Amino acid sequence: MDLAIAGKTALITGASLGIGKATAEELVKAGCNVALVARNRDRLEAVASSLRKPGGPHIAAISADLYQSEHVSRAIADARKALGQIDILVNNAGATPAGGLTDLDDSVWQKSFDLKLMGYVRCARELMPEMCAHKWGRIVNVVGLGAYQSNPRYLTGGAINAACLAITKSLAKEAAPHLVSVNAVNPGPVDTPRWRDLLVQRAEKSGRTIEEEEKISVGGVPMGRPALPQEVASLIAFLCSQQAGYISGALVNIDGASSNGF
Numbered sequence: 434m435d436l437a438i439a440g441k442t443a444l445i446t447g448a449s450l451g452i453g454k455a456t457a458e459e460l461v462k463a464g465c466n467v468a469l470v471a472r473n474r475d476r477l478e479a480v481a482s483s484l485r486k487p488g489g490p491h492i493a494a495i496s497a498d499l500y501q502s503e504h505v506s507r508a509i510a511d512a513r514k515a516l517g518q519i520d521i522l523v524n525n526a527g528a529t530p531a532g533g534l535t536d537l538d539d540s541v542w543q544k545s546f547d548l549k550l551m552g553y554v555r556c557a558r559e560l561m562p563e564m565c566a567h568k569w570g571r572i573v574n575v576v577g578l579g580a581y582q583s584n585p586r587y588l589t590g591g592a593i594n595a596a597c598l599a600i601t602k603s604l605a606k607e608a609a610p611h612l613v614s615v616n617a618v619n620p621g622p623v624d625t626p627r628w629r630d631l632l633v634q635r636a637e638k639s640g641r642t643i644e645e646e647e648k649i650s651v652g653g654v655p656m657g658r659p660a661l662p663q664e665v666a667s668l669i670a671f672l673c674s675q676q677a678g679y680i681s682g683a684l685v686n687i688d689g690a691s692s693n694g695f
């Protein structure tokens with residue numbers, strides 16, 4: 434399917450691994466120029482090199498720590514300098530640790546909110562006004578089923594993801610008159626480095642093996658497996674397409690039929 438976005442420019446946070454990297458691959462396939470943002474410069478450069486082809490879309494690799502608001506502004510300024518106007522934002526960088534009420538102190542809560550919720554808000558605040566002025570734009574927030582499937586072992590993740598869903602709905606209403614869409618994709622477990630890290634963290638806390646934690650994690654998934662990053666990336670790319678222009682304020686689950694409600 435031709436997504437009809439060749440020549441558009443996307444900025445993807447958390448683009449060096451997992452869902453973000455797979456999304457960069459999809460958007461480059463669709464002919465988009467892409468700014469890849471994450472912290473580890475070597476990993477970013479490796480992804481950028483794999484995406485650069487003679488005569489193909491332009492790729493910028495931008496190292497930034499999105500916990501910090503000044504890094505967000507600098508990353509976006511660098512992306513504009515390298516690639517010009519940004520038409521598509523994929524908010525994806527997140528690293529919320531597992532843990533329950535007594536496991537997580539204030540600093541963990543604060544840091545998790547600073548990266549995922551405030552990172553998403555800050556990127557949208559920098560980019561959405563320009564998209565609205567140009568009367569075209571796409572924002573996709575990668576959220577997570579924890580937003581409304583309660584899990585006492587992932588307390589911070591649930592709270593942050595719920596907040597991300599709330600801002601998605603509100604920003605969608607604000608941007609819609611300017612032909613800019615804002616949507617959320619809501620994955621269940623996805624087989625990425627982060628999911629593997631969470632299994633290790635949970636095994637350390639529970640005393641179970643990682644294999645047992647993996648079984649528990651996919652136990653509630655009727656399809657019996659985690660999603661592949663490419664499956665989530667295909668959904669994100671579709672939401673960025675010309676054809677998806679009337680979809681806005683949607684919270685799209687991609688979870689192998691796990692969720693009840695929504």
Ligand SMILES: NC(=O)c1ccc[n+]([C@@H]2O[C@H](COP(=O)([O-])OP(=O)(O)OC[C@H]3O[C@@H](n4cnc5c(N)ncnc54)[C@H](OP(=O)(O)O)[C@@H]3O)[C@@H](O)[C@H]2O)c1
Pocket residue numbers: 446447448449450451452453470471472473474476497498499500525526527528529548549575576577578619620621622623624625626627628
């Ligand atoms: N995997 C799942 O099962 C799952 C399920 C539901 C929702 N999600 C959500 O999907 C999103 C992506 O998850 P993933 O599983 O693809 O994660 P991942 O494999 O761990 O990749 C995370 C990406 O974010 C970057 N990142 C982390 N901290 C950063 C920071 N402070 N500043 C800038 N970049 C940072 C990482 O690169 P650096 O470390 O180099 O910075 C990496 O590129 C997250 O928001 C997560 O909550 C994942």
